[in-house]
Amino acid sequence: MTIKKTLLASAVGAAMTAAAIAPAAQAETTLSMAYDADPVSLDIHEQLSGGILQLSHMTFDPLVRWNKDLEFAPRLATDWEQVDDTTLRMTLREGVEFHSGNAFTAEDVVWTVERLKRSPDFKAIFAPIASVTAVDEHTVEFTTEKPYPLLLNLATYIFPMDSQFYSGEDADGDPKDEIVKNGNSYASRHLSGTGPFEVSERQQGVRVVFERHDDYWDEDSPGNVDKIVMTPISENATRVAALLSGDVDFIAPVPPNDLERIRNDDDTQLVTMTGTRIILFHMNQERVEAFQDPRVRQAFAYAINQEGIADRLMKGFATPAAQMSPEGYAGHVEDLAPRYDLERAQELMAEAGYEDGFEITMMAPNNRYVNDAKIAQAVAAMLARINVTVDLKTLPKAQYWGEYDDRVADMMMIGWHADTEDSANLHEYLTACPDADSGAGQYNAGNYCNPELDALVTEANLEVDLEARAEMLQRVEQTLHDEAAFIPLHWQDLAWASAANVDIEPVVNVMNFPYLGDLVVEEE
């Protein structure tokens, strides 16, 4: 076991502080953990990715964050009120210090949002915010041009940065706050946040060491981990072996093939959860004329057995889907269930005049999603039963996305997780009418286009009455289902595993940002 209870050299302490304070013998708790990859940079605005957000939650604090029930919990913002349709006022926590010792104020929030609006990755989702102003030391006001119902969702992405620390110029004369994708910026190597952990050592691709911030503001946090050593282990089998052998105490993700093995091991525990990442296939109407006929698309949708894939291929590690929005999202329609019905599929094909089927090409990645290549094979086999011959090609993710952007196959697989945890985002990227200028429908490889739905989503994004908004988004989801705009497969489940004494269940969540600051490691 690597959780070492090292007695801090109390003798040294005694010698040094002999006269001052009585040295309390303190046990240090170290957590060794392994993810599949380490953060690409220490600059949390350099890339919008899961890895960077996981780092953000360890070293910074957001204004608000999601709790387990997908509700907002106050963090650096203690209170908020909607002043009018376009203004949100937030009260900030007092007495918070950054790792550098600087005090956290409203100016830091303003500075951070302005930097987010410059970041190539974040500026699109922060576009609705017109301005941020510091009303006083601990109050900020967000103004939007039009009413925007998702401001709090955006606030989960605002991790106030230490504006003083990141201002000025570094040794090379470059501004410390510049955001550089491929280079050595100051912010990519230095970090000062308000979060529970400071980065004390980092060797890219080898390990990152975090030490608990002594003056962390959240004194109610039950977290008792003093030090985290994070090692990237990309090989699934090795990551699991490292946990089983006791070399590490916490791993994620857990490959589905090893779930049973970890569940059956007395020294380890497994936590799984229904995820929010939808896996789906697009049917390209521009490349295949038959896909313009809704009956053909419906036939395809009826021919796919989502439950079979989730049960057999994914070994229960997925939730079969009949829509994009997972439960908990505003647009989720309760009644939509997978509609596998082979006879109905064959009937529809006959009605559309394609009784003898046709030939299509299909493409999927083979190392991006859980079992992606196998899922594509299963779908191809299912389509054979409505006489559709599939020419399937699977590619590593490094090559796949270029092909995806060029829409080189008739059916292409994609998985999507809404950055805003909201249904509108799913529609905007996956099923909106493609428009290169506005960026709408950027990943709509089906070329499905229904201007009415686009208008409805635009309207929903101005609707501050959340119930009315949900109703609109549900209408969108229902129409997409009725017209079989795409073929939803499942929401990929999430899994984490740890040593038995590491209580990960309370800190993991559906966004896959474990709140490690609150992690409790029990003494053995």
Next chain:
Amino acid sequence: MIAFLIKRLFHALLVMFVISVIAFAIQDNLGDPIQQMVGQSVPESERAALREELGLNDPFAVQYLRFAANAVQFDFGYSYVFNEPTTDVILRHLPATLELVAASTFLIIALSIPIGVYSAIRPRAWLSRFFMGVSIIGISIPVFLTAIVLIQLFAIGVSWSPFPADTGWGAWLNDLISTDGGMPAYGRGDPVPVFGTWETNFASLEGLTYLVLPAISLASIMLPLFIRLIRAEMLEVMQSEYVKFARAKGISLRRIYFLHALKNTMLPVITVGGVQIGTLVAYTILTETVFQWPGMGLMFLDAIERSDIPLIVTYLMIVGLIFVITNTLVDLIYGLVNPTVKLTGKPA
């Protein structure tokens, strides 16, 4: 001698040039580095700007000439992933790989010579047959599987109880076929810094325990090959006239085996060995991946996964260089062992 080395230097440059051209020519098939740098929801306009900034839109010739102009000044570009010069990245990962290769080479030499010689001298002994049988199995198991099995046996541990555990003999037999585990399953632990970016695992006992399993897996590919090679060569030498004559003269068997016969056995072994060490560097990619050993192989696989083209090109060129260097060394050693071979083709 000097002429030979200069010739080899030109070889090395030629090899590196050819590799860099090939690597550049296929870079479009290595994936889109932009995709790896930005989040999925980033609009196409931002991607295009970044692509332009990195010069990825320029024609092949322009990109290659820009690279070559810098490369002759030993500037091989910046890694997209590590945000550092690629040579720095590789130099930092090189010691780990070299140590792993060194440990495996040591294992191979220490085991293959005695086993090979023994099974040549006593071809019919049951021990020789056992070694030959095991080496057949060893050569046919992929290194990936060997590594996973080693981790399961010695890092995680297995407990089998096919025998009744409540009887004394049953418990003893169960213990015999079960393992405790406890060996480190991944990584290098805390290697001791030597100087600069060079950290070593050889300096402490704990460091060595991290080396054991990866080194055994890596050695498992070459070991059977060398045992068989040494055995075959030795058998042949034993049939030669001079060995028969030495026997007739009454020279002690030990002297014949280990002085006269072994020396001639080693000639082809050195040639093959040199080439195989280069191959060993290539096999480190698999071993390092399974053991998360932070060396060049793991780095290379990571670079491929993230389409880090500058790093891929530099790595390939350096591996080409390593091949040329090991071949040169082999030729030099060969000249020492067998003075009748002349390296430059001129009278020595």
